[in-house]
Amino acid sequence: MAELSAAFSSLLGGATGISPYRVKVERRLSHLSGYFQDENLVRDMLSRRSDPKIYEVYESPQPEVDGLLNIGCTIIYPGKIGCEYFFTKGHFHKKRSACEVYIGMEGEGLILIQNRDGKVDGMEIRPNVLVFIPPDTAHRSVNTGKGRLVFFAVYPSDAGHDYETIERTGFAKVVVERDDRPVLEDNPEYRRV
Amino acid sequence: MAELSAAFSSLLGGATGISPYRVKVERRLSHLSGYFQDENLVRDMLSRRSDPKIYEVYESPQPEVDGLLNIGCTIIYPGKIGCEYFFTKGHFHKKRSACEVYIGMEGEGLILIQNRDGKVDGMEIRPNVLVFIPPDTAHRSVNTGKGRLVFFAVYPSDAGHDYETIERTGFAKVVVERDDRPVLEDNPEYRRV
Numbered sequence: 345m346a347e348l349s350a351a352f353s354s355l356l357g358g359a360t361g362i363s364p365y366r367v368k369v370e371r372r373l374s375h376l377s378g379y380f381q382d383e384n385l386v387r388d389m390l391s392r393r394s395d396p397k398i399y400e401v402y403e404s405p406q407p408e409v410d411g412l413l414n415i416g417c418t419i420i421y422p423g424k425i426g427c428e429y430f431f432t433k434g435h436f437h438k439k440r441s442a443c444e445v446y447i448g449m450e451g452e453g454l455i456l457i458q459n460r461d462g463k464v465d466g467m468e469i470r471p472n473v474l475v476f477i478p479p480d481t482a483h484r485s486v487n488t489g490k491g492r493l494v495f496f497a498v499y500p501s502d503a504g505h506d507y508e509t510i511e512r513t514g515f516a517k518v519v520v521e522r523d524d525r526p527v528l529e530d531n532p533e534y535r536r537v
Numbered sequence: 538m539a540e541l542s543a544a545f546s547s548l549l550g551g552a553t554g555i556s557p558y559r560v561k562v563e564r565r566l567s568h569l570s571g572y573f574q575d576e577n578l579v580r581d582m583l584s585r586r587s588d589p590k591i592y593e594v595y596e597s598p599q600p601e602v603d604g605l606l607n608i609g610c611t612i613i614y615p616g617k618i619g620c621e622y623f624f625t626k627g628h629f630h631k632k633r634s635a636c637e638v639y640i641g642m643e644g645e646g647l648i649l650i651q652n653r654d655g656k657v658d659g660m661e662i663r664p665n666v667l668v669f670i671p672p673d674t675a676h677r678s679v680n681t682g683k684g685r686l687v688f689f690a691v692y693p694s695d696a697g698h699d700y701e702t703i704e705r706t707g708f709a710k711v712v713v714e715r716d717d718r719p720v721l722e723d724n725p726e727y728r729r730v
Binding site for chain 1: 693
């Protein structure tokens with residue numbers, strides 16, 4: 345009865361977004377060195393031992409087998425580096441046909457979705473809003489609110505993660521605060537692949 | 538920018554569970570002829586033109602391509618045929634490695650999960666409870682509450698549906714009301730594959 349032992353329930357909500365979970369990833373500012381526009385400010389903060397927690401991911405991953413799905417919750421803390429809101433690193437999937445489904449649970453934000461040509465869309469996420477991330481697009485989540493941004497994700501367990509491309513190129517747009525509101529602006533540092 | 542045109546948002550909740558949606562399936566008692574235990578009662582109801590709506594499914598399906606995910610909501614109305622709660626037909630996936638993820642949104646119920654040997658588990662579902670349905674198991678959803686049971690589902694778009702096996706064998710357990718409470722009992726009509 346091996347299959348049935350693999351059935352499980354999880355509770356959504358609370359401090360970790362999903363419980364129980366099997367894997368926790370924590371990303372502080374020092375893990376996102378080079379990602380934010382104001383690199384001088386980042387260097388200054390880190391030299392003063394100010395290393396804020398940017399986001400956490402709690403996951404229940406499955407073996408990397410076609411047909412299986414990973415589930416997890418991402419929690420992005422509220423905050424900005426200069427005028428740029430806290431965000432996740434962002435990645436493509438290694439398996440180019442793999443899509444992903446997000447469901448907002450708490451807070452508000454934008455999901456940047458960028459294709460291989462650098463065209464970017466910003467999709468709003470908030471509780472009970474689902475965002476479908478199409479295949480072969482990079483996706484980054486940005487907390488534009490005053491509290492935590494918490495969302496649930498489902499994606500094929502064999503999708504794989506390519507963080508390197510975005511680490512090298514960045515996203516073509518940045519999400520910054522202007523007059524107390526989030527705005528998408530062109531990223532002058534964006535390097536086309 | 539073909540990929541980006543495929544990004545979309547949906548709102549969860551409300552009458553249809555998800556909006557917008559692309560496909561609606563409606564299942565009345567007459568569509569589930571042969572599924573409930575009390576066949577005399579079913580015949581009698583249908584002869585009296587009583588054909589209650591048992592459930593609806595609202596979906597946004599994708600092309601059947603490895604890596605893509607279908608999303609949808611199932612709404613099971615409250616009610617019983619005799620002492621047996623309203624349920625969905627239940628199916629295996631044709632692609633045996635395909636799993637499925639359910640998230641409860643409204644009401645309460647049981648997800649019957651049955652492996653190829655006829656071993657059955659009943660997993661509770663209610664708002665903010667996620668149920669992971671492992672590969673190669675048949676799954677049926679049962680509304681054991683007083684109101685609608687609404688849950689959200691994500692599964693690989695190339696999973697396929699095998700309804701025929703369950704139509705032939707049934708589930709090894711039925712969910713019936715005893716002393717005002719849902720109970721799993723052996724199904725005397727169950728035919729091993």
